[in-house]
Amino acid sequence: MFTLDESEQVTHWYNVVADLPTPPPPPLHPGTREPVGPDDLGPLFPIELIMQEVTTERYVEIPDPVREVYRQYRPSPLFRARRWEQRLGTPARIYYKYEGVSPAGSHKTNTAVPQVYYNSLHGITRLTTETGAGQWGTALSYAAALFDVQCEVWQVGASFDTKPQRRTLIEVFGGTVHRSPSRLTESGKAFPEDHSGSLGIAISEAVEVAAQAEDTKYALGSVLNHVLLHQTVIGEETLRQLAKAGESAVDLVVGCAGGGSNFAGLAFPFLREKLAGTQDPRILAVEPSSCPTLTRGEYRYDFGDTAGLTPLMKMYTLGHDFVPSPIHAGGLRYHGMAPLVSHAVHEGLIDATALDQTECFEAGLEFARTQGIVAAPESSHALAQARREALAARDSGEEKVIVIGLSGHGLLELGAYDAFLGGRLEDDPLSDADLASALAGVPEV
Amino acid sequence: MFTLDESEQVTHWYNVVADLPTPPPPPLHPGTREPVGPDDLGPLFPIELIMQEVTTERYVEIPDPVREVYRQYRPSPLFRARRWEQRLGTPARIYYKYEGVSPAGSHKTNTAVPQVYYNSLHGITRLTTETGAGQWGTALSYAAALFDVQCEVWQVGASFDTKPQRRTLIEVFGGTVHRSPSRLTESGKAFPEDHSGSLGIAISEAVEVAAQAEDTKYALGSVLNHVLLHQTVIGEETLRQLAKAGESAVDLVVGCAGGGSNFAGLAFPFLREKLAGTQDPRILAVEPSSCPTLTRGEYRYDFGDTAGLTPLMKMYTLGHDFVPSPIHAGGLRYHGMAPLVSHAVHEGLIDATALDQTECFEAGLEFARTQGIVAAPESSHALAQARREALAARDSGEEKVIVIGLSGHGLLELGAYDAFLGGRLEDDPLSDADLASALAGVPEV
Numbered sequence: 001m002f003t004l005d006e007s008e009q010v011t012h013w014y015n016v017v018a019d020l021p022t023p024p025p026p027p028l029h030p031g032t033r034e035p036v037g038p039d040d041l042g043p044l045f046p047i048e049l050i051m052q053e054v055t056t057e058r059y060v061e062i063p064d065p066v067r068e069v070y071r072q073y074r075p076s077p078l079f080r081a082r083r084w085e086q087r088l089g090t091p092a093r094i095y096y097k098y099e100g101v102s103p104a105g106s107h108k109t110n111t112a113v114p115q116v117y118y119n120s121l122h123g124i125t126r127l128t129t130e131t132g133a134g135q136w137g138t139a140l141s142y143a144a145a146l147f148d149v150q151c152e153v154w155q156v157g158a159s160f161d162t163k164p165q166r167r168t169l170i171e172v173f174g175g176t177v178h179r180s181p182s183r184l185t186e187s188g189k190a191f192p193e194d195h196s197g198s199l200g201i202a203i204s205e206a207v208e209v210a211a212q213a214e215d216t217k218y219a220l221g222s223v224l225n226h227v228l229l230h231q232t233v234i235g236e237e238t239l240r241q242l243a244k245a246g247e248s249a250v251d252l253v254v255g256c257a258g259g260g261s262n263f264a265g266l267a268f269p270f271l272r273e274k275l276a277g278t279q280d281p282r283i284l285a286v287e288p289s290s291c292p293t294l295t296r297g298e299y300r301y302d303f304g305d306t307a308g309l310t311p312l313m314k315m316y317t318l319g320h321d322f323v324p325s326p327i328h329a330g331g332l333r334y335h336g337m338a339p340l341v342s343h344a345v346h347e348g349l350i351d352a353t354a355l356d357q358t359e360c361f362e363a364g365l366e367f368a369r370t371q372g373i374v375a376a377p378e379s380s381h382a383l384a385q386a387r388r389e390a391l392a393a394r395d396s397g398e399e400k401v402i403v404i405g406l407s408g409h410g411l412l413e414l415g416a417y418d419a420f421l422g423g424r425l426e427d428d429p430l431s432d433a434d435l436a437s438a439l440a441g442v443p444e445v
Numbered sequence: 446m447f448t449l450d451e452s453e454q455v456t457h458w459y460n461v462v463a464d465l466p467t468p469p470p471p472p473l474h475p476g477t478r479e480p481v482g483p484d485d486l487g488p489l490f491p492i493e494l495i496m497q498e499v500t501t502e503r504y505v506e507i508p509d510p511v512r513e514v515y516r517q518y519r520p521s522p523l524f525r526a527r528r529w530e531q532r533l534g535t536p537a538r539i540y541y542k543y544e545g546v547s548p549a550g551s552h553k554t555n556t557a558v559p560q561v562y563y564n565s566l567h568g569i570t571r572l573t574t575e576t577g578a579g580q581w582g583t584a585l586s587y588a589a590a591l592f593d594v595q596c597e598v599w600q601v602g603a604s605f606d607t608k609p610q611r612r613t614l615i616e617v618f619g620g621t622v623h624r625s626p627s628r629l630t631e632s633g634k635a636f637p638e639d640h641s642g643s644l645g646i647a648i649s650e651a652v653e654v655a656a657q658a659e660d661t662k663y664a665l666g667s668v669l670n671h672v673l674l675h676q677t678v679i680g681e682e683t684l685r686q687l688a689k690a691g692e693s694a695v696d697l698v699v700g701c702a703g704g705g706s707n708f709a710g711l712a713f714p715f716l717r718e719k720l721a722g723t724q725d726p727r728i729l730a731v732e733p734s735s736c737p738t739l740t741r742g743e744y745r746y747d748f749g750d751t752a753g754l755t756p757l758m759k760m761y762t763l764g765h766d767f768v769p770s771p772i773h774a775g776g777l778r779y780h781g782m783a784p785l786v787s788h789a790v791h792e793g794l795i796d797a798t799a800l801d802q803t804e805c806f807e808a809g810l811e812f813a814r815t816q817g818i819v820a821a822p823e824s825s826h827a828l829a830q831a832r833r834e835a836l837a838a839r840d841s842g843e844e845k846v847i848v849i850g851l852s853g854h855g856l857l858e859l860g861a862y863d864a865f866l867g868g869r870l871e872d873d874p875l876s877d878a879d880l881a882s883a884l885a886g887v888p889e890v
Contacts, residue, residue: 001516001517001518003448071446072446072524072816072817073446073817079517083591101546102817103816103817103818104817105856109817142814142817145814145815146528146814146815164859164860164863165610165856165859165860168859168860168862168863168866169819169856169859171862171863171866172810172813172814172819172859172862172866173813173814173817174814365617368617368618369587369590369617369618369619370590370591371517371548372517372518372547372548372549372554372587373548374614374617411550411610411614411856411857412856412859414609414610414613414614414617414857415609415610415613417613417616417617418609418613418616421613421616421617
């Protein structure tokens with residue numbers, strides 16, 4: 001386990017926009033299709049987050065009250081996976097950066113805390129959000145408790161019904177959970193009460209409530225630039241911890257990518273080093289074969305939500321009305337990808353690959369039995385790809401240095417592991433026909 | 446968060462027997478009622494553990510392979526609970542030592558690893574054990590995976606039926622789980638298959654299987670001297686971490702006590718300092734009011750199991766056929782208490798108190814919303830007592846230093862928190878009549 005001294009703590013988030021060879025295309029207003037300005041976002045976000053969304057400064061200072069909360073669980077540990085290396089018989093040196101130690105059990109806490117903090121500066125007393133797998137709702141609920149802000153979470157109906165522990169955890173931290181579609185919003189009432197819901201409906205409900213009340217704003221847990229910015233604390237710490245471990249040249253940085261914030265948080269500081277020529281790692285995003293946004297989607301302007309209410313973002317997309325197979329990595333079931341990650345992939349700076357979920361759970365099981373950590377189903381995608389690379393290194397004899405982003409623990413997802421152990425888990429890669437049908441819904445811009 | 450450098454790592458377990466003013470009474474053979482010797486334990490335990498059970502050496506070196514596994518999660522973090530202090534408005538400085546970061550999510554890993562390691566030295570290929578709440582079965586399953594030993598766990602039927610996640614976690618680590626009473630043993634077959642089981646029955650099944658096979662031994666997760674010895678790594682680290690925090694005089698050390706190993710692991714190194722006169726902390730064990738072994742039990746020879754097959758141990762006991770109320774802190778539902786802890790309490794070196802579970806969950810909720818950790822229901826007993834002391838310090842204005850042993854996380858016990866949040870949790874303190882009835886079963890020795 002590699003830690004950092006007080007004097008080595010990260011004090012600034014890193015903004016990759018400052019170093020990208022070409023600027024990312026701007027988001028467009030869904031009505032006018034003109035570039036979105038800071039004013040358009042005012043009803044939903046506080047000014048500090050809006051400025052972070054558009055800034056081109058290389059570094060943004062982390063406010064003291066946020067750093068104080070970070071200190072409760074940061075630096076998150078960087079581990080060398082020695083037992084797993086031995087089991088695989090690989091000469092590769094495998095490191096994993098583990099965000100599961102955070103209060104919410106995932107990287108989501110890193111952005112929930114600053115988001116709540118900035119809102120609290122403006123007298124906001126209530127935040128609304130949606131949650132699918134539940135990690136984001138948990139993180140926002142915890143952060144809200146710290147700053148005496150109320151937190152209301154619209155949880156996708158199917159998830160609400162099947163994962164009562166996740167709802168309880170949000171409530172333990174003080175948040176309120178509504179099954180979506182709820183009877184509290186017009187967006188929800190448009191659907192029957194027993195509808196299984198979707199992330200798109202839940203977003204609409206949370207946004208509707210936030211837009212109607214002066215003291216209420218909305219918070220988003222991935223995709224946007226400011227969210228990715230907050231997550232860069234992961235990669236900044238990892239670089240310093242690797243230096244302490246004596247590693248100055250990483251060969252591969254690998255993380256799972258759903259909306260893209262976990263991946264970007266680890267990857268962007270490495271991308272800075274790559275662009276500066278100090279290191280030359282391959283940076284690799286892993287997604288599920290049933291929701292292969294980067295590997296099979298198109299790089300086009302599309303909506304962030306199903307209803308088409310959000311700005312149009314230039315990103316890899318499968319189409320905003322795409323409904324992925326109900327795989328267990330709920331956090332990876334998103335039709336789009338963060339515009340900054342999409343842009344970097346399109347520029348050839350970052351690679352992507354897609355894996356079937358059973359291979360991921362197989363790797364997760366092996367990892368648990370050697371390293372003692374039950375990875376979230378999302379994180380197991382990074383493990384499975386690292387395993388492939390480590391086995392290739394075994395065959396080639398190369399002493400590769402592999403760094404894995406382990407975004408969270410899977411202790412509330414043991415039902416998924418049970419399904420895998422019981423042989424009840426199947427792969428469901430996206431078919432060409434379904435892909436074509438989904439892409440047909442992307443608007444012409 | 447206070448950590449330790451590589452050179453400050455704990456290298457030896459501490460044996461409190463070397464420093465106790467009077468020697469603890471020996472265990473007695475259940476048949477002859479003569480003191481038990483090392484030979485009597487040979488069928489169940491490897492020689493190293495038997496020697497640790499009876500040693501009077503002050504320090505026992507931690508073997509390298511065990512230290513290597515410890516390094517994966519140790520030193521466990523010591524935190525200052527600043528936000529909770531603020532919420533309580535107390536001048537007390539509250540520290541908590543958190544064992545929930547271990548692979549099994551509790552302190553149990555600390556003894557599971559050396560127990561499996563010593564067994565592996567003697568060609569043992571299978572270990573059997575029982576589990577109630579499930580923490581111990583999880584820890585042994587994980588440790589067994591590391592040393593390529595099979596692990597079979599008999600889980601109390603009621604727990605097996607209501608906590609499928611716990612069974613899954615044991616299986617993820619590679620262990621096998623049997624619902625107890627099983628059809629695999631004579632002890633199990635004595636009960637109907639749908640019987641809800643008990644820790645007593647599960648122990649009998651695991652012991653029966655271990656006694657019948659050459660390559661199989663049994664492992665116990667608490668109560669015995671060698672188990673307490675392994676846990677002292679907790680208190681040794683805490684003393685060093687407190688020194689780094691600038692605290693050389695602790696006023697209160699508080700932990701929950703079920704079988705006693707978590708409590709002793711934190712407390713015994715502090716007791717050494719107390720006996721040496723370098724510090725003078727009050728050392729306080731907290732137990733549930735429904736299973737008040739130390740506060741209302743009698744200090745007598747009694748059996749460790751329900752069936753009366755184990756040696757007779759001099760300990761505080763409620764009677765070996767006592768069945769406690771089904772409170773959620775499953776790890777605190779034991780009729781007896783570790784002989785070493787019992788002896789220290791009887792000698793007046795350690796105090797004890799009992800609390801109702803609703804007060805404990807209330808403290809657990811407050812702790813989660815400030816410190817971001819969902820404590821195990823067992824650990825919440827230590828939190829509730831610390832809360833009382835911190836509020837008393839607020840009223841008296843005393844700058845007390847309080848150290849809490851937080852034995853594990855409660856992420857697999859969210860159903861208990863849900864019951865508390867929903868107002869469905871009741872207190873059930875042991876009645877005088879039930880106590881008298883249970884004590885009537887203690888044998889005359």
